[in-house]
Amino acid sequence: MQYRILVVEDSPVVLKVLKHLVGQSQEFLPVLCSCYKEAEEKLAEDDDFFASIVDLNLPDAENGEVVDLILGRKIPCIVLTGNFDDNLRISLLNKGVLDYVTKESRYSFNHVMKVVNRLKKNQNIKVLVAEDSSTSRLFIKILLEQYRFNVIEASDGQEALAKLEADSEIKMLITDHNMPLVNGYDLVRMLRRNVRFQDLVIIGLSAEGDTSLSAKFIKSGANDFLKKPFYHEEFHCRVISNLESQEMLATIRDLANLDPLTKLYNRRYLFEEGEALYQKGGVAAILDLDFFKKVNDTYGHFVGDELLKEFSELLKASFQGGLIARFGGEEFCLITELSGDALKEKLYQFMDDVRSRSFTQAEVPVTCSVGVCSESQSTLGEAVNLADKYLYDAKNAGRDTIVFGA
Numbered sequence: 001m002q003y004r005i006l007v008v009e010d011s012p013v014v015l016k017v018l019k020h021l022v023g024q025s026q027e028f029l030p031v032l033c034s035c036y037k038e039a040e041e042k043l044a045e046d047d048d049f050f051a052s053i054v055d056l057n058l059p060d061a062e063n064g065e066v067v068d069l070i071l072g073r074k075i076p077c078i079v080l081t082g083n084f085d086d087n088l089r090i091s092l093l094n095k096g097v098l099d100y101v102t103k104e105s106r107y108s109f110n111h112v113m114k115v116v117n118r119l120k121k122n123q124n125i126k127v128l129v130a131e132d133s134s135t136s137r138l139f140i141k142i143l144l145e146q147y148r149f150n151v152i153e154a155s156d157g158q159e160a161l162a163k164l165e166a167d168s169e170i171k172m173l174i175t176d177h178n179m180p181l182v183n184g185y186d187l188v189r190m191l192r193r194n195v196r197f198q199d200l201v202i203i204g205l206s207a208e209g210d211t212s213l214s215a216k217f218i219k220s221g222a223n224d225f226l227k228k229p230f231y232h233e234e235f236h237c238r239v240i241s242n243l244e245s246q247e248m249l250a251t252i253r254d255l256a257n258l259d260p261l262t263k264l265y266n267r268r269y270l271f272e273e274g275e276a277l278y279q280k281g282g283v284a285a286i287l288d289l290d291f292f293k294k295v296n297d298t299y300g301h302f303v304g305d306e307l308l309k310e311f312s313e314l315l316k317a318s319f320q321g322g323l324i325a326r327f328g329g330e331e332f333c334l335i336t337e338l339s340g341d342a343l344k345e346k347l348y349q350f351m352d353d354v355r356s357r358s359f360t361q362a363e364v365p366v367t368c369s370v371g372v373c374s375e376s377q378s379t380l381g382e383a384v385n386l387a388d389k390y391l392y393d394a395k396n397a398g399r400d401t402i403v404f405g406a
């Protein structure tokens with residue numbers, strides 16, 4: 001699906017730059033207009049635009065009339081203009097324009113694209129607004145929907161908690177302090193005690209004159225705090241900047257914990273987080289693709305990489321709930337709560353699934369060998385070493401087999 005972006009700009013050079021920038025992503029389709037009349041015609045044909053980038057001073061509409069035309073159709077609007085006028089800027093933001101950007105340098109154009117890309121990401125971000133006043137709740141909801149967030153509402157702290165527990169996809173909570181049943185401050189404290197909510201972005205709100213409340217909120221784990229009434233531009237800035245910080249943290253965590261090719265956990269994560277799972281009664285197994293060097297030699301490394309990715313997907317789908325890591329090149333480690341016959345059945349089923357299909361567009365057939373350390377060891381490291389030894393036995397026994405050892 002392509003998102004149509006309306007671009008209204010009378011300068012052919014700027015129009016060309018914007019066409020290039022918007023069109024760089026396959027997901028966006030720039031629809032170009034050089035004047036108000038053209039924009040009016042395009043909107044009359046089909047006004048299903050994802051966002052718009054407009055110049056304020058058009059030859060046939062010199063006073064920003066195009067903004068009213070677009071906002072009247074509820075299309076998110078970013079103004080890109082040649083002149084900076086603070087009063088005009090405020091009046092446009094009050095009308096509901098997302099941003100007012102001056103054409104100072106190429107960074108201005110990049111900023112516009114950053115806003116457009118943000119809108120695309122926001123569609124998949126669920127935000128819960130916990131606020132007992134329906135008027136304030138609606139106001140915050142409208143502000144969030146201007147940025148295309150997916151908004152969920154709760155009218156007290158208890159309802160907010162229930163909704164957060166029921167829906168793990170909620171990424172951000174915007175919570176008032178004074179609410180019935182559970183207040184905002186207690187809600188934040190309860191959430192932060194639970195590791196499940198450690199990545200939830202929380203912004204506290206309050207109308208109270210209590211100056212220490214913002215610090216209390218932040219000390220209890222909120223990411224930020226806003227005192228009501230707030231200016232909507234500040235609200236948007238804080239929402240976006242807190243979200244971006246969280247996204248950056250998630251990226252850093254992924255870089256540290258995941259194997260870049262297969263997106264499985266890496267060896268470091270396996271030993272850091274897997275020990276606890278193993279000590280709860282887990283079983284360790286090592287799986288290794290057979291004759292993988294031949295795959296690379298015959299089909300090339302690109303196909304080899306694709307095969308590793310597909311094999312990893314199958315492994316993930318087959319052992320949900322287990323911890324799966326890429327241990328080395330074509331070697332994988334599984335820590336699972338399954339044991340005995342249940343584990344045997346799953347592993348033999350997995351071997352069958354691998355054997356009975358081919359991988360990648362080159363349709364490569366492949367098998368794998370497995371070593372399983374069935375008896376409990378004192379550490380995960382010992383269990384993995386033994387599983388590796390049984391894997392070696394499986395390779396020596398002719399491959400495409402499983403060796404279960406003590």
Ligand SMILES: Nc1nc2c(ncn2[C@@H]2O[C@H](COP(=O)(O)OP(=O)(O)OP(=O)(O)O)[C@@H](O)[C@H]2O)c(=O)[nH]1
Pocket residue numbers: 261288289290291292293294296300301302303304305308328329330395399
């Ligand atoms: N394409 C690709 N190949 C990799 C990657 N990591 C390791 N390899 C290759 O995996 C192959 C492993 O070869 P060997 O250790 O000889 O093992 P094998 O050919 O699978 O033979 P057996 O394990 O004894 O059945 C080597 O050719 C490595 O270059 C990777 O990320 N991508």
